Amino acid sequence: MKKFLGILGLLLLAAIAVVGVNMPSSFWSPDEINLLRSLSLHSLPPLPPDKSNRVADDPRAAVLGHKLFFDARLSKDGIVSCASCHIPELNFQDARAHGRGIAETRRRTPSLVGSAYFSWFFWDGRRDSQWSQALSPLEHADEHGGSRTQYARLMETFYREEYTALFGALPNLQNVPAHASPVGDANARAAWDKLTNVEQQTISRVYANMGKAIAAYERRILPGASRFDEYVDAVTRGDSQRANEIFSADEIAGLKLFIGKANCVKCHNTPLFSDDAFHNTGVPQHAETENDLGRAEGAVENFADEFKCWSEFSDDEKRDCPHLRYMQARAGESIGAFKTPSLRKTQYVAPFMHNAWYTNLREVLEHYNRAPAAPYGQTELEPLHLHAAELRQLEAFLLTLPAPLETAPHLLAP
Numbered sequence: 001m002k003k004f005l006g007i008l009g010l011l012l013l014a015a016i017a018v019v020g021v022n023m024p025s026s027f028w029s030p031d032e033i034n035l036l037r038s039l040s041l042h043s044l045p046p047l048p049p050d051k052s053n054r055v056a057d058d059p060r061a062a063v064l065g066h067k068l069f070f071d072a073r074l075s076k077d078g079i080v081s082c083a084s085c086h087i088p089e090l091n092f093q094d095a096r097a098h099g100r101g102i103a104e105t106r107r108r109t110p111s112l113v114g115s116a117y118f119s120w121f122f123w124d125g126r127r128d129s130q131w132s133q134a135l136s137p138l139e140h141a142d143e144h145g146g147s148r149t150q151y152a153r154l155m156e157t158f159y160r161e162e163y164t165a166l167f168g169a170l171p172n173l174q175n176v177p178a179h180a181s182p183v184g185d186a187n188a189r190a191a192w193d194k195l196t197n198v199e200q201q202t203i204s205r206v207y208a209n210m211g212k213a214i215a216a217y218e219r220r221i222l223p224g225a226s227r228f229d230e231y232v233d234a235v236t237r238g239d240s241q242r243a244n245e246i247f248s249a250d251e252i253a254g255l256k257l258f259i260g261k262a263n264c265v266k267c268h269n270t271p272l273f274s275d276d277a278f279h280n281t282g283v284p285q286h287a288e289t290e291n292d293l294g295r296a297e298g299a300v301e302n303f304a305d306e307f308k309c310w311s312e313f314s315d316d317e318k319r320d321c322p323h324l325r326y327m328q329a330r331a332g333e334s335i336g337a338f339k340t341p342s343l344r345k346t347q348y349v350a351p352f353m354h355n356a357w358y359t360n361l362r363e364v365l366e367h368y369n370r371a372p373a374a375p376y377g378q379t380e381l382e383p384l385h386l387h388a389a390e391l392r393q394l395e396a397f398l399l400t401l402p403a404p405l406e407t408a409p410h411l412l413a414p
């Protein structure tokens with residue numbers, strides 16, 4: 001009898017061992033493993049070339065753009081730079097509800113990590129290239145608040161050599177007013193209107209080139225491998241022991257929810273955990289102060305932008321811009337939609353959402369669980385009916401995504 005029990009015990013142990021070893025293949029189906037791999041950084045393709053920006057991958061342009069990004073002289077009062085709001089140590093965010101430059105911005109500062117992979121910029125996608133995006137805050141009254149001729153002159157004073165090496169000689173700016181811009185205050189606009197078309201065009205070209213150099217820098221701000229990527233590697237190798245060392249049971253359960261019952265991957269997909277598209281997720285708004293229609297407004301603004309995809313400032317000879325034309329046809333469908341943010345980061349920086357409505361991840365997850373009615377348009381979410389324990393597991397999984405950047409450290413400081 002004793003002997004029989006001993007054998008039974010051994011058999012049981014063996015069975016447990018077999019189940020344990022087989023865990024990844026039995027726990028994750030082949031389809032799930034494929035999905036996990038599609039989210040891994042290994043699946044991130046090399047940065048697609050930006051044909052609209054001739055210097056996008058020119059290292060000299062990245063050096064110049066790096067300097068411009070941190071240069072507070074590029075502002076109305078000499079104290080605002082891109083890095084005032086996009087702080088490298090804070091995942092290129094600022095931990096505020098509204099970005100603060102000359103005044104406060106309308107929406108929350110998003111991260112720049114991996115943003116060169118996107119086709120649309122801003123929460124409402126009102127710019128269609130990284131370089132045209134960079135031009136917008138420079139002249140915006142609430143952000144840098146400077147003017148186009150001011151910036152052209154600053155390039156001449158401080159960056160003449162670097163600029164010339166990349167883009168050719170600067171135009172003669174001797175007789176150009178100190179502050180003139182087509183989008184500035186009334187004085188700046190009046191001064192701009194007095195310039196000839198050729199003068200306006202050459203100054204705008206200098207301005208566009210500044211954006212192209214900044215974009216070349218931003219292309220270097222790339223996500224690094226996280227614990228999630230290590231986990232996927234181990235699962236793909238069939239190394240369950242290693243996989244279970246990397247992730248806790250809660251983190252595994254949270255990942256299962258993320259790609260399964262909670263269907264977060266519907267929008268947070270690809271290795272950047274963003275589909276580069278716009279969705280109405282019903283984030284509440286302060287009706288009186290916000291009145292934010294998101295993508296529906298951004299699409300219209302994109303067409304009004306003088307630096308848009310098919311403008312003369314693009315370096316792409318063809319300029320056929322199919323994505324922009326397609327978008328034009330669909331603009332009306334996207335009331336209340338905002339761009340899916342990437343979940344790749346160096347750390348989670350609260351508050352969350354385009355308008356900073358939620359102050360922690362738990363609140364974000366409760367939002368998805370409830371799926372409230374949208375303030376404008378129709379929410380795409382459905383209530384998830386998850387238990388508190390499942391929400392905790394989802395949160396545990398989300399916290400496996402942050403990792404140090406795949407970016408040379410000297411690029412993260414002035």
Ligand code: HEC
Nearest residue numbers: 081082085099100101105107108109121122123134137143
């Ligand atoms: C005053 C704070 C502030 C300053 C200064 C600022 N930004 Fe931003 N940035 C924001 C805010 C807020 C948004 C989102 C605005 C919106 O979507 O309406 C944003 C959006 C962006 C985006 C879009 C990211 C995405 O995924 O859609 C990029 C890229 C960016 N900024 C780069 C820059 C660069 C380059 C500069 C300097 C030329 C700069 N920003 C200056 C606050 C700032």
Ligand code: HEC
Nearest residue numbers: 262263264266267279283338339340341352353354368380
């Ligand atoms: C229908 C598309 C969609 C689905 C499904 C979805 N998200 Fe989102 N997610 C978005 C959009 C769009 C935003 C930005 C919304 C806004 O700012 O108004 C967002 C924002 C977030 C943020 C805040 C990021 C930040 O920087 O502020 C987190 C975290 C997040 N989602 C996690 C999740 C999780 C976890 C799930 C699954 C429970 C999920 N999402 C499901 C589209 C989606």
